[in-house]
Amino acid sequence: MSQGNAPLVLMMAGGTGGHVFPALETAKALQMQGYAIQWLGTATRIEAEIVPEAGIKLHCLSVRGIRGKGLLGKVKGAVALLLALGQAIWLIKQLKPALVIGMGGFAAGPGGIAAWLCRVPLLIHEQNTIPGVTNKILARFAKRVLTGFPNVLVQQGGIYVGNPIRQEIASIIPPVERYSQRDGPMRILVIGGSLGARTLNELLPQVLGNLLGQNQEKLVVRHQTGKENVIAVQQAYNAVNISADVQPFIKNIAEAYTWADLVICRSGALTVAEVAAVGVAALFVPFPYAVDDHQRKNAEALVSAGGARLIAESELSVMSLFEILSNLCQSRTYLLEMAEKARQCSRPQATENVVCACVEMINEQSNQRK
DSSP, X not given: OXXXXXXXXXXXXXXXXXXXXXXXXXXXXXXXXXXXXXXXXXXXXXXXHHHHHTTOEEEEOOXXXXXXXXXXXXXXXHHHHHHHHHXXXXXXXXXXXXXXXXXXXXXXXXXXXXXXXXXXXXXXXXXXXXXXXXXXXXXXXXXXXXXXXSSSSGGGTOEEOOOOOOHHHXXXXXXHHHHTTOOSSEEEEEEOOTXXXXXXXXXXHHHXXXXXXXXXXXXXXXXXXXXXSHHHHHHHHHHTTXXXXXXXXXXXXXXXXXXXXXXXXXOOHHHHHHHHHHTOEEEEOOOTTSGGGHHHHHHHHHHHHXXXXXXXXXXXXXXXXXXXXXXXXXXXXXXXXXXXXXXXXOOTTHHHHHHHXXXXXXXXXXXXXX
């Protein structure tokens, strides 16, 4: 099916911004090349808000994850997956897409299997260093397997292309131009993912207050807390006399990256890709409950290159954070050196790489039908 004469691409991504934003950037690039886009996701996660706002039609499956649940939960989850598979098969037969793209999230599993059963070409993109269960399964059925990091899904033919990032982030001016123009207080950006990070919310106001008090270093902070913690975190910063802009969610993240000297954040695949693309010094605190500890692995390349530091959440304390930050915040020149090393790890052509693979598959399928 197509909109006018445009071949239709069905995008599958959901659950977190780490899946949705790379998929959305890919979708926009495909639209620029004349392809029609529709989306498969769920009605209860982040895609339910972001995808319609982008003007893309969203189809929702009734599906949820089953990993790590009890026996009853697994049974219910398996039944829900079968129902979702039926929904996805019906939808794909109705839409008749030229290509189905899986970029993670609950809907991608049944959607990808449905594409294979309906003999529609399937392409998957794995953002993380350690693939999730869904993509491990779908890699067996996909005609093309793309990865955000090297040496992932190698036995399934994984091709390293990088992680697509938003154009407004990719186009931020180089770090030497940003850092060299600055003086005054050190600028610290805290991002705990779209939901915030409880430990960072609790510790950082006190740690930065200690840093301010002991070294008389001037600091200014922008802190994304998640919806539930804005007031408490703002009060904590006020109590230690630190100028802080505390928000539940930073909508203009490109502007925030441009502003920052140092980013303190989780190390989801998208965040790592953005930090590298921007070229900004980072302190990574991997989410400790990430499946297979993949956030730690995501950060390793930047840390090894000297573009970032890493501390496990289990090692976090007021003292440990104080020691790291007192070292990092001594010199903007040092942070610039880190930022430039981080940028050397970026994959600036990632979106173009993914789009080229999609177009190749669509053209191959079209030629086979002639």
